Amino acid sequence: MATPHVQVFSTLNELSDHTHDFDAVILVGPHFSGLDSRIDEALKSATKVHENITRTGGVIACELVASGRLILAPTGSLDRDYDDVRRFYDAARKAADVAEQSGARKPVLMAVNVPQDATFENALALVYFGFSQGLYQPLEAREHFGEGLEPIQQVGLIGEVDGKWLHAVEEGRRVARDLCGTEPERMSPLRFAEYCQSAFAGTAVKVTVLDDRPQLEVEYPLLSAVARASFETNQRPCVIRLEYTPEGPVEQTLMLVGKGITYDTGGADLKVGGHMAGMSRDKGGAAGVAGFVKALAHIQPKGIKVVAELAAVRNNIGETAFVADEIITGRSGVRVRIGNTDAEGRLIMADCLARMTELAVDEKEPVLFTVATLTGHAALAKGPYTALVPNKTAERSGSVDALLSAGELWGDPAELSPSRREDYDFVAGRTKADDLLSSNNGPSATTKRGHQFPMAFLVRVAGLDKHQFSSETPIPYVHIDIAGSGVEGGDWQHGKPTATPVLALSGRYLR
Incomplete structure (x- = not known):
């Protein structure tokens, strides 16, 4: 079985200072501003060639990790009566395909600009579960092609979560x-x-x-x-x-x-x-x-x-x-x-x-x-x-x-x-x-x-x-x-x- 293992970081800076081999940062949220000066610069450059990149999502260049991959996974608006924490799950599920296609094998996930509402208190956990859902391949396919069919075996999470609990579930x-x-x-x-x-x-x-x-x-x-x-x-x-x-x-x-x-x-x-x-x-x-x-x-x-x-x-x-x-x-x-x-x-x-x-x-x-x-x-x-x-x-x-x-x-x-x-x-x-x-x-x-x-x-x-x-x-x-x-x-x-x-x-x- 290839359930992605979890390594938890408290902040982006901790990730930057840590000796690691993570090769992408995936941001999941309604918008991506005000997080880090390096992200702001990357967004500024990216929107010059793709004006709607923050709304459509995708891969842009950023020096947060050695590979330079920053993946944007927008949830869309979260302030409507009918929005709930599944917006984070769904966005992360889609981001799994983008990450694999970009060549990422050890990404870091982060829920950003999460509304201060109890409805969204498990946003980061749902990012992990949604991402894992996107990575999953059927048992018959894994038995035919080998467990390498699911190349992402480990993810990082930035925030306050119990990584062992998430992995167990x-x-x-x-x-x-x-x-x-x-x-x-x-x-x-x-x-x-x-x-x-x-x-x-x-x-x-x-x-x-x-x-x-x-x-x-x-x-x-x-x-x-x-x-x-x-x-x-x-x-x-x-x-x-x-x-x-x-x-x-x-x-x-x-x-x-x-x-x-x-x-x-x-x-x-x-x-x-x-x-x-x-x-x-x-x-x-x-x-x-x-x-x-x-x-x-x-x-x-x-x-x-x-x-x-x-x-x-x-x-x-x-x-x-x-x-x-x-x-x-x-x-x-x-x-x-x-x-x-x-x-x-x-x-x-x-x-x-x-x-x-x-x-x-x-x-x-x-x-x-x-x-x-x-x-x-x-x-x-x-x-x-x-x-x-x-x-x-x-x-x-x-x-x-x-x-x-x-x-x-x-x-x-x-x-x-x-x-x-x-x-x-x-x-x-x-x-x-x-x-x-x-x-x-x-x-x-x-x-x-x-x-x-x-x-x-x-x-x-x-x-x-x-x-x-x-x-x-x-x-x-x-x-x-x-x-x-x-x-x-x-x-x-x-x-x-x-x-x-x-x-x-x-x-x-x-x-």
């Missing part, structure tokens, strides 16, 4: 991008598990891979139904369990479930009309959970215990595939009538969430999460933003508000979608033969409350309704739908994975 984001973005044969369920075993080797995270068919059918019956047509192939399913226990007393337990559909054909309710392309990224939820745990493995926070399960399944087509109308009893004993096989993500997470619910009653201050590229409706309703669907306990305890705030501050924003009574009515069983309906038989994007009602299904199928706000053992639970935010530009076949919600979760729990 970026390591997690790289894991998330690799797992989400890699093609379906290279990242089949068991190879997904192998990647996780390698990623966590030598860390305090215990990795357990459950792939025994009889065990899965008993403990994860809904997942096994989705995987029925893949058991006898090289795409057979598994559950990847990640466990981290800190040194010293546990103050809070985070329990996460990630949807890892390594390829979603739609099953018997086949995706047609070209809608299957990009469905190898339907594992973005499991990827995001793994990425967060990877960051945690490096940071090793005190007081926080983490238990995660990644449900890795291919929704295969075949004569043994599960079909609509089947009634399957989940781990919790709840009988589920299948409404549509293309609503498979909630099914593979259901038994994992049921297990977490069983364990949570004995944990210290538990908070439960499901993370998934679950519904087209979330992408339609929220655009490029993550949708958070909490239960009442998560709302009243402040859990969801804290996550929303962290997302804003760390450039990984989400929007709230409260759960309502209509959602529970929607998934209620229709006859005495079943307790729950998994979904309707239409696309989520054309279904009212299409990204909210799946959360109600998950609550009921996991037995979380026995731990509602008015119960003796209320458990906070937040469903995180990243269908709109999981890849750049909404391009599920070609867009770079964003590694969401690693930044939001890390900003909330790992600071």
Whole structure:
């Protein structure tokens, strides 16, 4: 892996006085005046030949470093109501391409003229994360061309930041991008598990891979139904369990479930009309959970215990595939009538969430999460933003508000979608033969409350309704739908994975 390492300097002068081999300075900000006399002179010379260079960005000559490269990465205006810290992320992401093309191999990054507003307090950190996003190349490409495909291995940062923390979180984001973005044969369920075993080797995270068919059918019956047509192939399913226990007393337990559909054909309710392309990224939820745990493995926070399960399944087509109308009893004993096989993500997470619910009653201050590229409706309703669907306990305890705030501050924003009574009515069983309906038989994007009602299904199928706000053992639970935010530009076949919600979760729990 080639996550850029970080060396931190306090000021430009410290960089100048230091023995180093940095070969470019990249300035990211709304304007570039008033920083240093050498920069002012360079800007004066550059604007004589390119009048708009400070607005368009680019490379100019400056003697700040031996190579003489100064790269301008303008954010644009930052004083409008809708501007936020992502302006720095986006500008730095573009600057990565400029830096590589200019021949820079060890650049220094600096956020300049940052507004004195709490909204922008993590501007320099977002410059690093955005720059790293721009440098990232897919796993398949790195394996083909070699790790030298990403030539920038180290960056300098000028400002007050914790370089080790940033590097740890970026390591997690790289894991998330690799797992989400890699093609379906290279990242089949068991190879997904192998990647996780390698990623966590030598860390305090215990990795357990459950792939025994009889065990899965008993403990994860809904997942096994989705995987029925893949058991006898090289795409057979598994559950990847990640466990981290800190040194010293546990103050809070985070329990996460990630949807890892390594390829979603739609099953018997086949995706047609070209809608299957990009469905190898339907594992973005499991990827995001793994990425967060990877960051945690490096940071090793005190007081926080983490238990995660990644449900890795291919929704295969075949004569043994599960079909609509089947009634399957989940781990919790709840009988589920299948409404549509293309609503498979909630099914593979259901038994994992049921297990977490069983364990949570004995944990210290538990908070439960499901993370998934679950519904087209979330992408339609929220655009490029993550949708958070909490239960009442998560709302009243402040859990969801804290996550929303962290997302804003760390450039990984989400929007709230409260759960309502209509959602529970929607998934209620229709006859005495079943307790729950998994979904309707239409696309989520054309279904009212299409990204909210799946959360109600998950609550009921996991037995979380026995731990509602008015119960003796209320458990906070937040469903995180990243269908709109999981890849750049909404391009599920070609867009770079964003590694969401690693930044939001890390900003909330790992600071």
